[in-house]
Amino acid sequence: MRSFLYTLILFLSLTTSYSQDKITYLSDAIKENINPYKKASNKAYEKREIEEGKILFDSLVKNKLIGTKFDDFNLKVYKDKNVKINRIQKSVFIITYASWCVIPKGEIPALNILAKEHRDDLQFIVVFWDKKKDIKNIANKFNEHIKVCYANEYYSKDSHIVATIKHTLGFPTSIFLDEDKNVIAIKHFNYKTKIKAPIKEAITNSYNYFSKDINENLVKTL
Incomplete structure (x- = not known):
């Protein structure tokens, strides 16, 4: 092997x-x-x-x-208009999930804080590999600075993004794009918070993990 x-x-x-x-x-x-x-x-x-x-x-x-061009996917946004990747006029941070996967404690609050802090230079996008009805309970946990999207094999227009991202890269996965939508980074999460960790500690640890990753990638775009 x-x-x-x-x-x-x-x-x-x-x-x-x-x-x-x-x-x-x-x-x-x-x-x-x-x-x-x-x-x-x-x-x-x-x-x-x-x-x-x-x-x-x-x-x-x-x-x-790394260095390839991210496809101009048309993403369905929960309770909002669809968004095309190339029409976003700043760097993009994409995170993929599935509604049936348990998101670690503190992760969503940390992402909400970071999305607000970086609202001028970075667009946060969360993509759930689900039908719209499946993300009803979790979508509202993200704030207005994060576009919560969904894509699923059962939607005919989603076949390209599902085949390209979900079936090859897996999830949860993060993808960082520069302003020109070139791929700067792709990674699988290797951070796991302790189940019994206090919520403040979980948020802080998750914030630090994503903040380090985001800032390192933003530097690459300069």
């Missing part, structure tokens, strides 16, 4: 950067590189080699997905 792992990582790193003269969309980059990644990743997780699975994902992101 390790021999195959390092062979794949070497393969992913051979053609790292995309030409600035040619636009490569995220969906195309994923299509070109996802099969060998999935094969190795599935083997790693079947054998409970979690760290190797993480290494594979990070290698795919770093060598093949």
